[in-house]
Amino acid sequence: MAAPPSHPFVYIDAEALHAVLPFPSLISHLRAGLPAFSGDIHCPHRVSFPVPTSPSAALLLMPSWCAHPSLPYLALKAVTSFPANSPHRPSIHATVSLFSSASGVPLASVDGSALTLLRTAAVSALAASLLVSPSRPPSTLALAGAGALAPYLAEAHLSALPSLSRILVWNRTKAKSAALVAKLRDAHPGVAVEEVDGMDEAVSAADIVSCATGSQEPIVRGELLKPGAHLDLVGSFTPAMRECDDEALRRGRVFIDFEAALEEAGELVGALQRGVLRRDDVAGTLAELAAGTVAGRRSDDEITVFKSVGTAVVDLLAAQLAYENYTAAKNA
Incomplete structure (x- = not known):
């Protein structure tokens, strides 16, 4: 029988994400992480593919990775845009897949829509706190x-x-x-x-x-x-x-x-x-x-x-904090 993986794969949904990414923690993490890791995070230009099953629909892929020992992750954010969706169904959906950049092992799937809302607001608030x-x-x-x-x-x-x-x-x-x-x-x-x-x-x-x-x-x-x-x-x-x-x-x-x-x-x-x-x-x-x-x-x-x-830089940093906080809470 194969040994269990050393890093069990986890799914972090929107509810769990809000619990593990409170704004004080996320803002503090970005304030420390952006200057420390921005130069080491690689973010190729996003790629967009048309999806012929719906008018103007598209699939966007945004990869990022870092080899720094303190941030050993690779992330892929996938976003779907379906403008023709009904008013009762959001037109934008997203997920972030997190992998180990040392081994390529999948670590987590994170609700990308919630992550984007949280990290975008945190970036604005961090900037305001530094500029007021x-x-x-x-x-x-x-x-x-x-x-x-x-x-x-x-x-x-x-x-x-x-x-x-x-x-x-x-x-x-x-x-x-x-x-x-x-x-x-x-x-x-x-x-x-x-x-x-x-x-x-x-x-x-x-x-x-x-x-x-x-x-x-x-x-x-x-x-x-x-x-x-x-x-x-x-x-x-x-x-x-x-x-x-x-x-x-x-x-x-x-x-x-x-x-x-x-x-x-x-x-x-x-x-x-x-x-x-x-x-x-x-x-x-x-x-x-x-x-x-x-x-x-x-x-x-x-x-x-x-x-x-x-950019995918903040997606990676936010996904890192979400994954580490989530697994720490699960193992406590």
Whole structure:
């Protein structure tokens, strides 16, 4: 009889993932892991295949691996996009397969949709925690968008920035913003959560503005950002998408999660093409911020902008933490 594997294969579903990846732990892990391992993690460009069984459907594959002894993993994120799905069925699904990079042994299958939501929100909150003014703690967070990511962004920011006491929610579909407001009020009775009619109102009042929309037209007008505000741009991931205008980039000191943002994010691609922004104007990446090799905020009144597009680097780091926490809890 064959010996049992030394690393039993595990499946980590969404419920288990939320239990083993609380935001304080995940944000702390990314703050330490990004500067430590970013240079050792290999992430080939994602590959997309059309799926002829449904209109515009696609399968996307995103591999990543690291040979560092402290991060001996290989991950493959598989994402399916089925835009023709009914409104009651999500159009995006994902799974992350985790392997040993030393032996190739399969270790885990992780709910990729939940992992993406958790790590994306954690990245935004980490950037905000590194860029807000320590002498002027933020009190008001504005959320643009009320989709699946929005409650995660709220939770992550509340975790990273306990000074936040007010959340303003705007969404083009009022029913969705009302539902998000009710959800956040139930979860955080000590936080004032309000629905606003226009994004201008939210931008003018907020210390942190976090956008997670698919907008192709600017929804944040830079002239309305308060001195000292922090703008977090999550939604755009193609050159055609754009969540803020050029004035926000002119007024703000710009940081990115990874270099890919300069080629994929519509706000930055367009600003570079129009000469509004130069490559040298980008102050640094999140890994550099976390490592302290680039300066963050330089004054209380400086406006900061963080643009993320996400890469397999954070998928690998988040999957690592999920797997190690899950197996540690199982073996306790």
